[in-house]
Amino acid sequence: MSDEKNLPDAELARLMQDISPAAARQLDAGLHAFASTWLFNGNFMRCRACGLSQMASQGARPFNHLEDCTSASTAAPYPWRELANQLQSLATVVR
Numbered sequence: 001m002s003d004e005k006n007l008p009d010a011e012l013a014r015l016m017q018d019i020s021p022a023a024a025r026q027l028d029a030g031l032h033a034f035a036s037t038w039l040f041n042g043n044f045m046r047c048r049a050c051g052l053s054q055m056a057s058q059g060a061r062p063f064n065h066l067e068d069c070t071s072a073s074t075a076a077p078y079p080w081r082e083l084a085n086q087l088q089s090l091a092t093v094v095r
């Protein structure tokens with residue numbers, strides 16, 4: 001059972017008032033798309049296509065893919081920054 005099911009309707013409505021249905025869909029779709037390219041594992045971000053990874057502390061640097069990586073041209077060049085942006089939207093929903 002999720003915690004959401006334990007919340008009174010009024011409380012759930014209050015929590016969700018800061019995000020529109022369109023923004024909620026964008027958040028879900030954005031996180032889904034992110035996870036299709038990147039595997040977040042603790043302090044490492046790994047490219048699902050080439051398998052190279054980057055530590056969180058290196059997140060200000062562009063991600064280096066293998067030369068023949070099929071995601072290199074389409075993936076976010078700074079995946080940690082991308083995840084941080086996604087989580088800012090998530091913070092609005094879960095606070």
Ligand SMILES: [Zn+2]
Nearest residue numbers: 047050065069
């Ligand atoms: Zn790659």
